Every structure is written in C-alpha cells, then in structure tokens.
Amino acid sequence: MSQHSSRPGTGRKLTLVVLGLAALMTTMLCAFALPSLNSGPHHVPVGVTGSPQAVEALRKNIDRPEWDARLYKTSDAVESAVKEGDISGGLAVTAQGVDVYTATAGGPSATSAVIALGDGVAAQNKTQATVHDLVPFTQDDPRGAGLTAALMPMIFGGIFPALILSSVFPGHRGLRLRLSGALLFSVVAGAAIAAVLQFGTHSTDGSYGLTALGVILGMTALSTTLLGLQALLGIAGFGLGSALMMLLGNPLSGLATGPHWLPDGWATIGQLLPPGASGSLLRANAFFDGAGAGYPALVLTAWVVLGGALTLIADRRGRRTPAHRSEIVATSHHSTVTPVQSEAITP
Incomplete structure (x- = not known):
C-alpha cells in the first residue's frame, strides 16, 4: 500500500526533473545560438x-x-x-x-x-x-587572448569552491566554514589570476592592485551566490546557479567581442550576470584605469549581498531545525514514559 501510494509522487518528481532539464537545454541552445546568429554592431x-x-x-x-x-x-x-x-x-x-x-x-x-x-x-x-x-591591447597579447581566456577560470573559481567546500564541510555546522573558505579562496585565486594576466602572459598593463580587486570581487560574487543557493535549496539550488552562470552568463558576457556586439536584450542580461559584470570590470580596470567600473562593480556587489542573504536565511533555518527536533523528541519521550508510569502504580 505504501509503495503504491509513493508512485504518484515519484512520477511527479521525475516529470519535473525531465521538464527542468529540457528547459535548461533549450535555454542553453538559445543562449549560445541566438546571440551568435544576431551578432553585430548594436547601438x-x-x-x-x-x-x-x-x-x-x-x-x-x-x-x-x-x-x-x-x-x-x-x-x-x-x-x-x-x-x-x-x-x-x-x-x-x-x-x-x-x-x-x-x-x-x-x-x-x-x-x-x-x-x-x-x-x-x-x-x-x-x-x-x-x-x-588609443586603448590597444598589450604588445605581448595584441589580440587580447589572455583577457578572453580569463573568464572560464573566474567562473570555475566560483563553482569549484561551492562544490568542494560543501563536500568537505557538510551540513549546517559547516556553513560558516564554507563561506569563510569561499571568501579566502576568492582573494587568493583572484590575486593569482590577476598576477598571471599582468606578469605571466602580459595581457594587462594597468594597475595590478585595481585589476586584482576586480577579479576578487567577481569570484566572490559567484562563489557566495552558489553557496547561498546550495545552503538554502540543496543540490537543486547549486545546479540551477551553476547552469545560470555557466550556460547563460558565459556566452552573454561579451568579453571577447564587447557587449555592443550582442543584441540589446541579450547584452543587458549578460551584463547583469556575474560573468558579464566580471568581464566588464576586468576590462575597465585593466585598460581604462577604472573608468566605467562603477556599474559592473555595483552589479557584482549586489550578487555578493544576495549570496550573503541566502546564506543567512539558510543559517537561521538550520538553527531552528535542531531546536524543533529536540522539542519533538522530548514530547515523544514524555508521551511514551507516562503510560508506563501509570501502569506501575495501578493496583
């Protein structure tokens, strides 16, 4: 009877998963194909x-x-x-x-x-x-290959910490450790990426400190958002966030071509996502001495705040859950012991 009653719920879950994956693949195709088909100068x-x-x-x-x-x-x-x-x-x-x-x-x-x-x-x-x-790429990287290649490490630099830290420090008790680890990783990895671009491939020649701060902010926005989604919604939240950043944010970032080469609507969406904002901030800091960095920095800060808010909600919910469970256990224990005591004193 219980097995038969669980089948409808299982069927609904399977249907939702299939429909969700189909929608994800459709969105992925649109994100990669439509902007390319309609690429060109737009305003x-x-x-x-x-x-x-x-x-x-x-x-x-x-x-x-x-x-x-x-x-x-x-x-x-x-x-x-x-x-x-x-x-x-x-x-x-x-x-x-x-x-x-x-x-x-x-x-x-x-x-x-x-x-x-x-x-x-x-x-x-x-x-x-x-x-x-007036603002060329560097002599060692005249086509900006290093700048374009930096986007994927920045995206994975947000995905990997959330995935690995969640496995190493699972559960509610490890939530703060995961958040601290993600922030620390963003600082170290962001500074390393900026150093490679500046001193390794010589793809950038602006202020190293300014460039590094931009990369750190971009990776922090990605990692904290994914951690917050994972803490609040579990693996589904992590999967949704990763797909959004990777499959939608990457092709719409405009880092290789510039945002004006994408259709207006797609370009707007891309600049509102962390990959696009990170690319624009990196470009502004590395080649324009920070001119035009205000908007992408604001977008990334908003994502950091969102990730922190999601983490805070998950933390509060995790604190209430043990207390609620202890109340249930205490009530159950009391109701179990009382009949035994009553039997013991019955003549």
Whole structure:
C-alpha cells in the first residue's frame, strides 16, 4: 500500500526533473545560438566631430540601429571620450582626411566596425582614413587572448569552491566554514589570476592592485551566490546557479567581442550576470584605469549581498531545525514514559 501510494509522487518528481532539464537545454541552445546568429554592431556609441556640413552628412549616413552617434566639438574631446570608455570609437572629419579613433581593448569587434565605417566615410569624401588606436591591447597579447581566456577560470573559481567546500564541510555546522573558505579562496585565486594576466602572459598593463580587486570581487560574487543557493535549496539550488552562470552568463558576457556586439536584450542580461559584470570590470580596470567600473562593480556587489542573504536565511533555518527536533523528541519521550508510569502504580 505504501509503495503504491509513493508512485504518484515519484512520477511527479521525475516529470519535473525531465521538464527542468529540457528547459535548461533549450535555454542553453538559445543562449549560445541566438546571440551568435544576431551578432553585430548594436547601438555602438561612436563620437563624431568636424565641420557642421561634414558632421550632418556623417550623422545621416550612420543614422541606423547599428550606431549611437554622439556629437563632440573637437577631436580632443572625442579622444578623451574614447580613452575613458564613454564611446567605442570616434570619427573626426577634416579637410585633410578622416581620423578614426578606436579602443581595441574595449571591444575588438566594435573597433573593426568603426574602422570600416571610417573607411567608408573617407571613400565618400575621396580622402584617406587614419586610424588611431588609443586603448590597444598589450604588445605581448595584441589580440587580447589572455583577457578572453580569463573568464572560464573566474567562473570555475566560483563553482569549484561551492562544490568542494560543501563536500568537505557538510551540513549546517559547516556553513560558516564554507563561506569563510569561499571568501579566502576568492582573494587568493583572484590575486593569482590577476598576477598571471599582468606578469605571466602580459595581457594587462594597468594597475595590478585595481585589476586584482576586480577579479576578487567577481569570484566572490559567484562563489557566495552558489553557496547561498546550495545552503538554502540543496543540490537543486547549486545546479540551477551553476547552469545560470555557466550556460547563460558565459556566452552573454561579451568579453571577447564587447557587449555592443550582442543584441540589446541579450547584452543587458549578460551584463547583469556575474560573468558579464566580471568581464566588464576586468576590462575597465585593466585598460581604462577604472573608468566605467562603477556599474559592473555595483552589479557584482549586489550578487555578493544576495549570496550573503541566502546564506543567512539558510543559517537561521538550520538553527531552528535542531531546536524543533529536540522539542519533538522530548514530547515523544514524555508521551511514551507516562503510560508506563501509570501502569506501575495501578493496583
């Protein structure tokens, strides 16, 4: 009878697991395929300057969804905006030709698009385009391969501590040890990753301390969130969080191409997830002296707070559970002993 009654519940669980995995695989396919199929410039911010006639003609030429044209008074203003990461590139149309200002480290794909745009404008004006790469990658890593490769260690640096520490320090008693271990690991591993990028592969050349802090914050956001989900929801929470970070956050991070190369909606989602925010923070700290680091740092801080809140809820629930169980045991013991005592005094 009990076996027969348990079958419907087992069937529902199996159905939920199958449907959940199918939804996960579908989401994974969409996250990897759709952004790639629709990749290209999407509202890339580009500065323009020059004579009123040239600027007006240029703005009409780039009045398309691919570009977000912004007018500047001088070429120096365009240069400053590119160096600070406010725009992906700029065009200065003069009588001598077209000066194209780019920031390859800010997004190689957007840089290529800006250069092609400058060549087209120069051809229309029958002049030459001169490219000025104001924020390039390093000489030892001109394509930014090290920067792109750093994303996976950062993601796994959040997944592995939550998985391993949960096995080494299980249960409610090990919760604080798991959290402390994850924080310590983020500091050590984040500093190590930044050191490899800076001094090993020479992929970054900014302030090492600033770069390391950004990597540490990104790994902390990932590890604390996954620990909180695991502590509160068990293996299901850990699996859900890992899938979200790995299968959705990775392809939508835009670290290799820059966020403006992804469709608007996908790019927004990617920058709100820890992998995308970590990549943007790493790029800002490593090549733009921290310019533009505020938003991704805020996003990552919010994830750290979320992970801490989930852990706190799990900790409080774990404290109440032993007390509740002791009350049940005491009540059960009392109800068991009373009949025996009553029998003993019955004549």
